Amino acid sequence: MGMRKTALSGIFIISGFLTIQAQSSTASSSSNSFWIVLIVVVLAALGLLVDLFYRKGSKAPSYVGGGKFVGLQKGFNLNVQGAANAKVVEATASRFAVIPPNFRGISPIPKMEVNEGDEVKAGDPLFHDKNDESIKYVAPVSGEVIAINRGEKRSIAEIVILADKDQKYRALPALDLQKADRTSLVSHLKASGFWPLINQRPFDVIADPEVTPKNIFISTFDTAPLAPDLNLVVEGQEEAFQMGLDVLGKLTDGKVYLGLNANGQQAPSKAFTGAQHVEKTWFKGEHPAGNVGVQIHHIAPIKNGDVVWTLGVQEVITLGKLIRDQRMDLSRIVVIAGSEVQDPHYVRTVAGANLGELLAGNLKDSHHRIISGDVLTGEAKSPEGFLNIHDDQVTVIPEGDYYDTFGWLVPGKAIPSLSKTYLNSWVGHKAYNVDTNTHGEKRALVVTGQYEKVLPMNIYPQHLIKAILAGDLETMEGLGILELSEEDMALCEYVCTSKSPLQKILRDGLDAIREQG
Amino acid sequence: MGLLEFAKKLEPDKKKSPFLHTVYDGFFTFLFTPNTVTRGGVHVRDAMDLKRTMTFVVLALMLPFVFGTYNIGQQHFMAIGQHTGYFEALHLKLVFGLIKIVPIWVVSMVVGLGIEFYFANRKGHGIEEGFLVTGALIPLIMPPDIPLWILTVSIVFAVILGKEAFGGTGMNIWNIALLSRVFVFFAYPTTISGDTVWVAGFDQLAPGAAVDYGWADYLFNGLFNAFGWSTFNDSAHITDAFTGATPLGIAAHAGWHEVTEVYAPSQMWWGVIPGSIGETSKPLILIGALMLIVTGIASWRIMAGMILGAALVALGLNAWGATPFMEVPWYYQFYMGSFFFAMAFMATDPVTGSNTPRGKWIYGFLIGCIGMVIRVLNPAYPEGWMLAILLLNTFVPLIDYLVVQSNITKRLKRA
Numbered sequence: 001m002g003m004r005k006t007a008l009s010g011i012f013i014i015s016g017f018l019t020i021q022a023q024s025s026t027a028s029s030s031s032n033s034f035w036i037v038l039i040v041v042v043l044a045a046l047g048l049l050v051d052l053f054y055r056k057g058s059k060a061p062s063y064v065g066g067g068k069f070v071g072l073q074k075g076f077n078l079n080v081q082g083a084a085n086a087k088v089v090e091a092t093a094s095r096f097a098v099i100p101p102n103f104r105g106i107s108p109i110p111k112m113e114v115n116e117g118d119e120v121k122a123g124d125p126l127f128h129d130k131n132d133e134s135i136k137y138v139a140p141v142s143g144e145v146i147a148i149n150r151g152e153k154r155s156i157a158e159i160v161i162l163a164d165k166d167q168k169y170r171a172l173p174a175l176d177l178q179k180a181d182r183t184s185l186v187s188h189l190k191a192s193g194f195w196p197l198i199n200q201r202p203f204d205v206i207a208d209p210e211v212t213p214k215n216i217f218i219s220t221f222d223t224a225p226l227a228p229d230l231n232l233v234v235e236g237q238e239e240a241f242q243m244g245l246d247v248l249g250k251l252t253d254g255k256v257y258l259g260l261n262a263n264g265q266q267a268p269s270k271a272f273t274g275a276q277h278v279e280k281t282w283f284k285g286e287h288p289a290g291n292v293g294v295q296i297h298h299i300a301p302i303k304n305g306d307v308v309w310t311l312g313v314q315e316v317i318t319l320g321k322l323i324r325d326q327r328m329d330l331s332r333i334v335v336i337a338g339s340e341v342q343d344p345h346y347v348r349t350v351a352g353a354n355l356g357e358l359l360a361g362n363l364k365d366s367h368h369r370i371i372s373g374d375v376l377t378g379e380a381k382s383p384e385g386f387l388n389i390h391d392d393q394v395t396v397i398p399e400g401d402y403y404d405t406f407g408w409l410v411p412g413k414a415i416p417s418l419s420k421t422y423l424n425s426w427v428g429h430k431a432y433n434v435d436t437n438t439h440g441e442k443r444a445l446v447v448t449g450q451y452e453k454v455l456p457m458n459i460y461p462q463h464l465i466k467a468i469l470a471g472d473l474e475t476m477e478g479l480g481i482l483e484l485s486e487e488d489m490a491l492c493e494y495v496c497t498s499k500s501p502l503q504k505i506l507r508d509g510l511d512a513i514r515e516q517g
Numbered sequence: 518m519g520l521l522e523f524a525k526k527l528e529p530d531k532k533k534s535p536f537l538h539t540v541y542d543g544f545f546t547f548l549f550t551p552n553t554v555t556r557g558g559v560h561v562r563d564a565m566d567l568k569r570t571m572t573f574v575v576l577a578l579m580l581p582f583v584f585g586t587y588n589i590g591q592q593h594f595m596a597i598g599q600h601t602g603y604f605e606a607l608h609l610k611l612v613f614g615l616i617k618i619v620p621i622w623v624v625s626m627v628v629g630l631g632i633e634f635y636f637a638n639r640k641g642h643g644i645e646e647g648f649l650v651t652g653a654l655i656p657l658i659m660p661p662d663i664p665l666w667i668l669t670v671s672i673v674f675a676v677i678l679g680k681e682a683f684g685g686t687g688m689n690i691w692n693i694a695l696l697s698r699v700f701v702f703f704a705y706p707t708t709i710s711g712d713t714v715w716v717a718g719f720d721q722l723a724p725g726a727a728v729d730y731g732w733a734d735y736l737f738n739g740l741f742n743a744f745g746w747s748t749f750n751d752s753a754h755i756t757d758a759f760t761g762a763t764p765l766g767i768a769a770h771a772g773w774h775e776v777t778e779v780y781a782p783s784q785m786w787w788g789v790i791p792g793s794i795g796e797t798s799k800p801l802i803l804i805g806a807l808m809l810i811v812t813g814i815a816s817w818r819i820m821a822g823m824i825l826g827a828a829l830v831a832l833g834l835n836a837w838g839a840t841p842f843m844e845v846p847w848y849y850q851f852y853m854g855s856f857f858f859a860m861a862f863m864a865t866d867p868v869t870g871s872n873t874p875r876g877k878w879i880y881g882f883l884i885g886c887i888g889m890v891i892r893v894l895n896p897a898y899p900e901g902w903m904l905a906i907l908l909l910n911t912f913v914p915l916i917d918y919l920v921v922q923s924n925i926t927k928r929l930k931r932a
Contacts, residue, residue, distance in 0.1 A: 010821070015803045018786060018851060078561070303931045375560045397561070400554050403521055407550030408568035419565035421573050421812045436554040440566020441546065441643055444687025447570060448872045449816060462872055463921050478925035495563045497570055498687075503558045 010043045063267035064282045067260065070298045072285025074456040076491055078225040078416055080375065081431040082395075084337045084344040086232055091334075091349035093357040096141045097158040097386035098126055101151075103196045105205030107131050108155050118145045123170035123193060123328035126159050135209070138193030140330040140351045142168040158386060163350075169327035177246065177323055182212070185250055189319075193328050197315045197389070201296065201308050202482035203510050213309040215254035215300055218245075220272040220313055221261035221283075223290035224374040224487075228335035228392050230313045231269040232346065238271035241313070243320030245278055252309070255279045259295035285456060293488040297457045302483050314392055334358070334387065338375075338396040339433045340368040349387075356383030358394060369436050371395040376490035377503070400437025407439065415439065418453065418495045443498040451492040451502075457483065461492050465502060468509035473516060476509050484510075524548055536638045543634065543644035571646040573814050575653045577805035578862065582657065584801050585794035586614035589661045592791050593718045597728060598756040603789060606747045613749075616733050617661045617717050618794060624665050625655040628672045636681045647686030647693075647868075648676070654694035654862060657795025658855075658903075659701070660709055661717035667705050671697040691910045692869045695903050702903070710899060712762040715791030722761045728753045763791050764853040765892070765899050772841025773849055785852040796855035806861035815865035818874060819881035823860045826885020827851075834893050842893050854892065859884075859902030869910045873920040880916055884909050 017039065060069040100110050110127040114120060120143065125136035141163040151157035172192050175185070186209055189195045200207040207213070221230055234241055248256050258275055261268050262284035273280070281299050283289045292310045302308060311319075314332055321329045330351040337344040342362050349358065355370055371378035373391045387394065407413075416432045417425050451461035459480040467475040486503040493502040524545055529537040547568070555562060590610025591603065600606035629648045637644045655672065675697035680689045701709045708714060713722035720729050734749035741748045760767075764785055767776045780790055788798025796802075809815035831847035838844045851857070864870060864884050871880035884905045891901030898904060 014824075015800065018799070018848065080561075301928075301931055304929070369554075369560060371560055378560065380560065395560075401552045403552050404550035405520070405548065407564075408547070408566065408572050413564050415564035417564040419563065419569075419813065421569060421814070422564060434561040436560050437550075438553045438555055438562045439550060439564045440562075440568060441551060441553065443567040443643075443645060444685065446567060446647070446687045446868055447814075448867045448870070449874065449877075452874065458924065458927070460873060460921055460924060463917070475925070478928060479921065480924075480928055490559055493559045494561065495565070497563075497565050497567055499562060499566065501558045 010039075010047070013039055013043070060282065060284065061262055061264075063273075064262050066273075067280030067282055068299075069262065069282045069284070072283060072289045072294070072298075072456040074453055075223075075286030075289055076418055076454045076495070077223065077286040078376070078434075078491075078494070079431045080225045080339070080397075080416070081433045082337050082339040082341055082344050082397075083226055083431070084228070084335045084346055086229065086346070088232070088333060088346040088348055091347035091353060091358055092360075093349050093353040094163050095146070095160055095354040095357065095386075096143075096163055096350055096352040097160045097354070098137060098140065098352055099158045099386060099388060100127070100137070100156050102389040103137065103206055104199075105203070106137075106196070108153070110137065110156060112148065112156070112159075114145050114159075116145055116148055119143070120145060120161065121168045121170045122330070123172065125193065127156070132209070134187065134190045135195050135206075136191060136193045137196055138170075138328055160386075169329070172322070172326045172328070174326055175323055177250070180250070182250060185247070189322075192322055194319055194322055197311070197318065199310050199390075201293065201302055201310060201485070202306075203514050204293075204310075204485035205514075207309055208307065211307045213252045213254070214306050216248045216252050216256045216309045216311070217259070217292050217296050217299070218248075218256070218311050218313065218316060219259040219290055219292040219295055220268060221259070221263075221290045223263075223285075223287035224376060224393075225287070226335070226337035226344075226393065226395055227290070227374055228333065228346065231272075233333045233392070234269050234271045234313060234317070237317045237320075238269075240317045240320030240324060241271050242275060243324050244316035244318070245275055245320075247319050247323055248309075248311070248316070249277050254300075257281060257295075257299050259283055259290070259292065259299070261290070263289070288454075288488055288491055289456065291485075291488050293483060293485050294456055297483055304477070304482075312390065312392070315390075332387075332392055334392050334394060336362065336394045336396075338371075338394075340364050340396040340398055351387065351389055353387050355381050355385050355387060355394060358387070359383065359396065363396060365398070367399050368396050369399050371397070375434065376494060377487045398433070398435040400435030402437065404437070404439075418450070419497075438499055440497075440499055442500065445498050445500060447497040450495050450497065454491040454495055455488065457488070459483070461489065461502075464509075465500070465505055468505050468512075471512065473513055476513065481506070481509050481513065521549060536634070539638040539644060540634050543637070546643070568646050570814055571649045573812055574650045574809065574862070577808045577814075578650075578653050578657065578795070580801040580804055581795040581798060581858070582618075582653075584788060584798040585657060586618050587611060588788060588797055589614035589617045589717050589794065591789055592661075592716045593728075595789075596716050596719070596722075596755050596759050596761070597750075597753040598759075599750065599753060600747065608741065608746055609749060612737055613718065613733065614661075618656055620665055621656040621659060621661075621663065621668060621794075622652075624668050625672055626652045628669050629655075629676055632673065632676045632681065636685060640685070642685075645686035647680070651676075651693045655697055657858070657862075658694060658698050658793050660714045661794055662714060663701070663708055667701055667708055668697075671700040671704075674700045687868055689868060690913075691907055692863055692866050695863055695907055699903055699907060712760065712766055714761075715763055715793075716761050719755060722755070724755050724757045724759055726755045761791060763899070768845055768853060769842050769896070769899060773845040775841075776845075776853070782849070782852055793855060793858075796858040799852070799857050802857045802861055806857065809861065809865070815861065816867070816870065816877050816881075818877035819865050819870055819884075820860050822878045822881025823864055823885040823888075826882040826887075827856060827889045828885070830886045830889040831893075834889070840893075850889065850892075854900045855902055856888070859888070859906060863902065863906050864909075869913065871913050871920075872917050876913070876916045876920045879920075880909055880913060883912075 107130045111130050112127045113125050120139040122142045123138050125138050127137050129135050143161045143163040146162045147160040149157045175188050196206050198207040256278045258278045258280045260282045262282040288294050332351050335346050370381050372381050372388045411423050464479040489502045489506050531538045590613040594600045629652045633648045675693050679693050679696040683689045719726045730749050730751050734751045738748040764776045810817045831850045834843040835847050871877045888901035888905035
């Protein structure tokens, strides 16, 4: 930032000097040299100072204490209309689904343990992985299994449950956290259905039960567009959250790391700042500062051969309740946001809720896209679709299938853009009504240096992408693919001038390495 | 939207005439950003696309373009000693300039885009915008009197062998515009080097030579007469005091003092000197450069690195001072030749330039150094930037490899 402006003014001043100098032929050459060198030196010093100031990161806010502070310079906050009000409403969804493809790393066709028409309790196993029978995938609610929908090649797309009015839970055996060893804890998590909620890096897949993670990372804030405020989510769940952290502490030989938000006017929730037996790190910066992958990179980067776990805040709460209440409680607070939502707000529901029911009566227009997740990483769904297991957000934005006259020439546009060719990127931070138009066609990779601006990690994204396209596994690993997940590359994909599908390319690369073992 | 419906009506059938459809698609997407929506991956996209990127480079080239048109005329009239004031008979100078530059521009666009359309249709992808910038650059780096057939051959060479052979836009190793120029430079050296090619409108460039307006004086003199303006004088001759040499040409053998005998520093800075069409006016090029930096389209690292490299080498040569050219005060080196044009528009080509932030510094710096060395120390080549940039284009993969490798090594060292 600072350097670019300094270089700009440097070239400007030197050219001005040469212009003036061109008019007069009297000044002696030695004094000219002196002045030009002086200007360059002063500007370079100024540039370095400004850069240093920027890099230090706007200082840590006063509430930051007890933990390392990391100021991130790179990133981009996509300011989107339709932010939610801070009110939580009970949702009225009646149908819930478990979607096997949500669990990355599961074998394609899991083994069903229930049939259509069966009655299940919340926490009853629905199916298990063919490769590991002990890992159970459980019902989020009690009720009747009304549909087992199949996808391509007889794979299972979703298991739909019509929920009972009064929820019944499968009673789980009690577990004394003080006495339990790691092995019994792991088998308890697998049997109770919690295990599939734990993700591991590299690859961002379901954790491998055979491997003890080096560390466990939890990001306590989400910087994605219209993302839920996790301080609101954790309200009233402080005890369960701490309990969950304590359980995680038993599962790793290393540490449990919390990433805390230093962007706000006020300190985050006490549940996060006052959490016990964890290492805290404060992060300040634009999106993707809240991504756990970025935080890992700055706390304790993954080395070759390392395995770490990542969990979301709501998963940790579920884990705490699992031990405290001895039942699998998958209730979630989900934000419903986006410019096509009449009244954006939070709802209290259960994982896998039906989207049509969550949104009923709250949409403006029919020409929209419903997204489970945020606009960068979420999945487009029909109203008949269901919330994905890790999502705590539903976004609805207009479809953008319109033509735009002279789109390449107009000086300003009501679209958030990183490009300084749009005047609106110079002024203000107003919220934009974004739609799904691609704003241009797919092209070969031409422009350089733009991915780096939005990825606050010491990684060369463009070279990584090219290595993946070339199938060069060794270079991919060398360039840090194992530290990344789709969500970390999402902003790069958003800003890409050539409209390349970077998230898909990244996943292809990760899959290629995983297949190699 | 009436225009949209009209444009849609014109759409040729894709199956019956695929080539026409490709061409139609190329023009249609200029009128309207297409209505495609995101599928998979991100649901929203930045408003920036390649068309807009390329268009902004072309916009940045507009001032050198206009000035180049004027300067073709200005140089011509200075040679015959008429209307030598900078603002005298502007209509004659602009018309004369346009007569020279429009054919070059049309040929470069038609030939280049024709090849582009052909390959887009053959490979079945949309027309890529790469040639927009190349086609706008090529007229600016050619001498005003370049024979159009040589221009055509050079563009065909550059686009087919330099770009399409490598896979099209974004895949080429060497800068296309420079490749076409270097082709002329080595295949037809007499048309693009020496003292006799930079001023247009004469059979031969020597004192006493007669002007050659072709059809221009018949066409325009009547019109200008009707307005009572001055007209083309087809009996004019080149004055005895005239020299067609560029400042660099003079400096190369006689030093800075001799240059200032012919051209005032301000004249060189503002660009009223003979040279390639778009390269002469430094302030206008710098405005374009600043526009590219402000909008973030061109890399300021490459530009800053190049200035630094050129200045350092020029300083060193000053200290050495073995020939008159070496003794030219280092900052006056920037007054002559095409340094700023090469810096702003040639070296910063994102496809052929370095991809990594650190690599961009190295790349720019080395161009600056090597270009200055070629300019001053090599007697065969009057100017160094074209060769320096093409040379460094060749070494970009190596530079980037080293930068990326250091990142890989750093990651391995964590273990």
